[in-house]
Amino acid sequence: MPRRGQLSLPLVEAGVGVLLVFAVVSGFLLALPDQGVEHVQLDADARDTLAVLAADAPRHGDATRLAEVTRSPAAFEREAPALERRVTRILPGNVLFELRTPYGDVGYPPPSNVAFGASSRPTPYGRVTLRVWYA
Numbered sequence: 001m002p003r004r005g006q007l008s009l010p011l012v013e014a015g016v017g018v019l020l021v022f023a024v025v026s027g028f029l030l031a032l033p034d035q036g037v038e039h040v041q042l043d044a045d046a047r048d049t050l051a052v053l054a055a056d057a058p059r060h061g062d063a064t065r066l067a068e069v070t071r072s073p074a075a076f077e078r079e080a081p082a083l084e085r086r087v088t089r090i091l092p093g094n095v096l097f098e099l100r101t102p103y104g105d106v107g108y109p110p111p112s113n114v115a116f117g118a119s120s121r122p123t124p125y126g127r128v129t130l131r132v133w134y135a
Helices: 009-030 035-055 065-069 073-090
Strands: 095-101 104-107 116-123 126-134
Touching: 035 065, 035 073, 035 095, 035 116, 035 126, 065 073, 065 116, 073 095, 073 104
Parallel strands: none
Antiparallel strands: 095 104, 095 126, 116 126
């Protein structure tokens, strides 16, 4: 009868343990971030920014800053640069935005390949929509 060699049981256990540890570490290192969390945060940023703008005092005598920029094309042209600076100060530094009003937009058009968050808010003169994304 031929002789057969056998692996020792501690050597097999050590090999299985190494593979298990490698699998767990790989799972943590290679896991993709959950895009849903990023999207929820961006929606919250957009919603909070519009809430701040809706509470801001107007610069030239309307109910709010948002109502002021949606009142007329002339009001939008006059207030657009200040509105863009204000939104830039409210949002985190790594977030870009596009604020759409009935008379024009401020900010940047969003790239087609990024996830963005959005929020809309009605004003007495039209709806304002803010889209934000990570730079």
